[in-house]
Amino acid sequence: xxxxAAAARYLQVKxxxxxxxxxxxxxxxxxxxxxxxxxxxxxxxRMTANRALRELAADGVLVRVAxxxxxxxxxxxxxxxxxxxxxxxxxxxxxxxxxxxxxxxEPVSATRELAERCGVKLGATLDHSLITHFEDGTPLQLExxxxxxxxxxxxxxxxFARTTPHEFLIRxxxxxxxxxxxxxxxxxxxxxxxxxxxxxxxxxLILRRTFSNGRVASVADLYHPGSRYELTATxxxxxx
Amino acid sequence: xxxxAAAARYLQVKxxxxxxxxxxxxxxxxxxxxxxxxxxxxxxxRMTANRALRELAADGVLVRVAxxxxxxxxxxxxxxxxxxxxxxxxxxxxxxxxxxxxxxxEPVSATRELAERCGVKLGATLDHSLITHFEDGTPLQLExxxxxxxxxxxxxxxxFARTTPHEFLIRxxxxxxxxxxxxxxxxxxxxxxxxxxxxxxxxxLILRRTFSNGRVASVADLYHPGSRYELTATxxxxxx
DNA sequence: GCACTGGACCTGTATAGACAAGCTCGGTGC
DNA sequence: GCACCGAGCTTGTCTATACAGGTCCAGTGC
Numbered sequence: 001x002x003x004x005a006a007a008a009r010y011l012q013v014k015x016x017x018x019x020x021x022x023x024x025x026x027x028x029x030x031x032x033x034x035x036x037x038x039x040x041x042x043x044x045x046r047m048t049a050n051r052a053l054r055e056l057a058a059d060g061v062l063v064r065v066a067x068x069x070x071x072x073x074x075x076x077x078x079x080x081x082x083x084x085x086x087x088x089x090x091x092x093x094x095x096x097x098x099x100x101x102x103x104x105x106e107p108v109s110a111t112r113e114l115a116e117r118c119g120v121k122l123g124a125t126l127d128h129s130l131i132t133h134f135e136d137g138t139p140l141q142l143e144x145x146x147x148x149x150x151x152x153x154x155x156x157x158x159x160f161a162r163t164t165p166h167e168f169l170i171r172x173x174x175x176x177x178x179x180x181x182x183x184x185x186x187x188x189x190x191x192x193x194x195x196x197x198x199x200x201x202x203x204x205l206i207l208r209r210t211f212s213n214g215r216v217a218s219v220a221d222l223y224h225p226g227s228r229y230e231l232t233a234t235x236x237x238x239x240x
Numbered sequence: 241x242x243x244x245a246a247a248a249r250y251l252q253v254k255x256x257x258x259x260x261x262x263x264x265x266x267x268x269x270x271x272x273x274x275x276x277x278x279x280x281x282x283x284x285x286r287m288t289a290n291r292a293l294r295e296l297a298a299d300g301v302l303v304r305v306a307x308x309x310x311x312x313x314x315x316x317x318x319x320x321x322x323x324x325x326x327x328x329x330x331x332x333x334x335x336x337x338x339x340x341x342x343x344x345x346e347p348v349s350a351t352r353e354l355a356e357r358c359g360v361k362l363g364a365t366l367d368h369s370l371i372t373h374f375e376d377g378t379p380l381q382l383e384x385x386x387x388x389x390x391x392x393x394x395x396x397x398x399x400f401a402r403t404t405p406h407e408f409l410i411r412x413x414x415x416x417x418x419x420x421x422x423x424x425x426x427x428x429x430x431x432x433x434x435x436x437x438x439x440x441x442x443x444x445l446i447l448r449r450t451f452s453n454g455r456v457a458s459v460a461d462l463y464h465p466g467s468r469y470e471l472t473a474t475x476x477x478x479x480x
Numbered sequence: 481g482c483a484c485t486g487g488a489c490c491t492g493t494a495t496a497g498a499c500a501a502g503c504t505c506g507g508t509g510c
Numbered sequence: 511g512c513a514c515c516g517a518g519c520t521t522g523t524c525t526a527t528a529c530a531g532g533t534c535c536a537g538t539g540c
Contacts, residue, residue, distance in 0.1 A: 008523060034490065045525045047287075050492080066491040067532030176298070184424035184444035184466035202442035202466070204424035214298065226424035226442070248493060274520065285495045290522080306521040307502030 007150060009044060011213065013052035013171075015153065016042070018061065021072055022171050032070040035114060055213070059174035069097045086166045087143075087222075091135045102160050103194075104130035108146070117209065119146055119216045127155040129165060132194055142223040151217045165220075173212035181207040182231065187223065195225050202226035212220075249284060253292035255437040256282070258301065261312055272302060272310040326406045327383070327462075331375045339377070342400050343434075344370035348386070357449065358388055359456045369405060372434055379435045382463040391457045405460075413452035421447040422471065427463065435465050442466035 020026045033041065038049035053070050056062045063069045091098040108114075108128040115122045126146045133141040136180075147155040152173040155220055158165075169175075187195070187203040197203065206222040247255070250419040260266045273281065278289035293310050296302045304310045331338040346366040348354075355362045366386045373381040385405055387395040398405075409415075427435070427443040437443065446462040 010523080036489080045527095047526085048524065051523095054492090064491065065533085067489080067534080069490060071535095147250040179298075180472065181442070182422055182471040184442040184464075186426070186440055186442045186466075200426055200440070202426045204422070223425075226426075231422040232420065250493080268495065276520085285497095287496090291493095293521090304521065305503080307519080308504080309520060 010048050010052045010055075013038065013042060013044065013049060014056055014213075017052065017056060018172060018174075020055070021061070026072050028072050030072045032072060034069060039082060056174070059176070061174055062140070086139045086164065087133045088164045088166070091140065094135075096135045099134045099163065100160060101132045101134070102129065103132065103158060105160075106150075107156065109196075110146075114146060114219075117216070117219045118146060119151075120148060125149060129155070129160075131160065131165065138228070140224065140229060142191055142194050143220055144223075145218055145220040147218040148216055150214050151215050165218075169210065169218055173210075173217040175210055175212060175217075177211040179209040179211075183207070184226070191223050195223060197225055198227075204229060204231065206231070250288050250292045250295075253278065253282065253284065253289060254296055257292065257296060261301070266312050268312050270312050272312060274309060312343070326404065327381045328375045328404045329408070331373070331380065334375075336375045337377075339374045340400060340404065341372045341374070342369065343372065344368065345396060347389075347396065354386060354459075357459045358386060359457070360370065360388060360390075365389060369395070369400075371400065378468070380405075380464065381471060382431055382434050383460055384463075385460040387458040387460055388456055391452055391455050405458075409450065409458055413450075413457040415450055415452060415457075417451040419449040419451075424466070431463050435463060436463055438467075444469055444471065446471070 014071070017026070017032060026032065035046050035049040035053060038044065038052075039046045042049070053062060053064065056065045060073055062070050063073045064174060085202070088098045088100075106128055107125050110118060110120055110122060110124045110126050112122055114126065115124060118124075118126060120126070127149050129143070129145045129147075131143045131145070132139050143165065147165075147169070149155065152169055154172065155165075155168065158168045160168075160189070163171075183205045185199065185203055185205055186200070191197075191203065192199065192201075204224040204226055206220075206224070208220045208222060210217045210220075248465050255340075256462045257266070257272060265314075266272065272293070275286050275293060276290040278284065279286050282289070293304065295301060297310070298303045300313055302310050303313045319324045328340075346368055347365050349366045350358065350360055350362060352362055354366065355364065358364075358366060360366070367389050369383070369385050371385070372379050373383065383405065387393065387405075387409070392409055394412065395405075395408065398408045400408075403411075423445045425443055425445055426440070428439065429438075431443065431477075432439065432441075435443070444464040444466050446460075446464070448459045448460045448462060
């Protein structure tokens with residue numbers, strides 16, 4: 001088995017489970033096939049099934065009870081401890097209407113810089129999307145995203161009107177870690193036009209990398225109008 | 241083997257490694273025994289060693305490189321998980337020289353906006369400082385700070401050449417919480433001059449509020465040149 | 481009817497052995 | 511001297527098997 005041509009077996013099992021959850025075949029609380037069932041139906045060894053289920057449980061997707069079985073966890077999105085901001089949630093939390101517009105959606109070949117950011121080989125295929133997010137009709141984010149189809153398959157076929165890129169990704173590729181870099185810049189014309197910025201208006205750029213299973217799931221450049229958007233964070237030390 | 245009386249074998253292996261790291265026997269970058277070595281020295285199977293090392297790598301404690309070995313990760317998370325950046329430490333961590341220049345240092349009377357931010361009454365006295373921080377002679381931060389003398393007394397008499405504002409504050413008023421807001425803007429002339437910005441260069445502004453004993457210790461506006469500074473943060477969920 | 485018990489099934493963990501693929505380094509051939 | 515190649519190490523993954531302990535339920539004995 002090649003490690004590059006196909007994903008590792010236990011990852012396939014994880015995706016197999018995740019797809020059933022995403023497709024609604026396994027609603028929250030539903031029982032997931034046991035290790036022995038997976039062993040039989042997927043023709044894998046129990047250790048492989050065990051690793052897949054164990055990692056999904058560690059990601060919070062599943063809940064395992066010794067002696068009883070494995071079940072789909074409730075409230076997947078909500079319980080997530082990662083403070084990764086989702087522009088759609090932010091807008092809705094303020095009581096405003098969120099809409100998005102897909103400008104580009106296509107596979108691309110990784111340039112040298114992209115390959116490095118995504119941890120893939122030069123020329124590898126990445127799913128690329130360019131999407132603008134609107135709050136009550138005003139553009140609030142320009143999202144340029146590259147997704148590694150090896151880690152999060154099916155991105156190009158997602159229905160973005162129903163599932164935002166962020167929502168799709170945390171469902172398909174359980175979030176492990178996120179890296180953020182924040183910059184301020186005067187945007188080039190293309191970005192200025194898409195965000196309807198006044199000339200001379202600064203732009204907040206958030207470079208985000210999300211990791212799943214130790215690999216980069218996606219990298220995103222998030223452009224925000226400097227006059228209409230700010231980032232907030234509260235740091236609090238753990239007790240003890 | 242009881243699952244309750246003694247920890248699982250792979251957990252023992254994890255602790256074995258962690259103790260050596262904590263004890264200094266394995267400094268950052270040091271090579272960790274390979275799976276085969278652990279198999280021999282600890283009389284365990286390779287899968288057990290593999291799981292211990294794999295999970296420690298997932299936690300960010302170790303870094304594994306296929307075909308090379310396993311190493312102690314750099315930058316172990318500090319004991320204090322508060323991610324409050326100190327520009328002086330940042331600069332020194334990069335191996336550069338930090339210098340600062342105090343432009344203003346005087347008590348002021350709180351305006352309405354300031355009073356609100358600091359949680360004091362209108363007209364209350366606040367200690368005000370305006371300081372520029374240099375990296376190898378290049379300005380990297382303009383720090384405008386207001387300190388509540390009720391919470392952190394003695395700020396105006398600090399020797400800033402020896403103790404930076406941040407260092408003074410965490411010593412005098414133990415840090416409880418920090419709030420950050422990040423904005424991008426095109427700075428006014430005064431700031432542009434002090435940071436030696438090119439006209440048309442964007443500026444990263446960090447608004448910070450630090451709390452001590454439930455009260456605001458200080459508020460600071462931190463201006464950074466957009467072309468020379470960026471903010472980075474990594475979010476990681478708790479290991480399960 | 482009720483308490484108990486044993487079997488079936490589940491997860492959790494451990495072992496031994498195997499192959500693939502990446503990296504390093506030393507030796508070989510030119 | 512330099513390029514090349516393979517041995518030997520590493521991690522990454524998979525299989526087959528095993529035992530322990532938790533949970534549930536049906537069947538048994540009273």
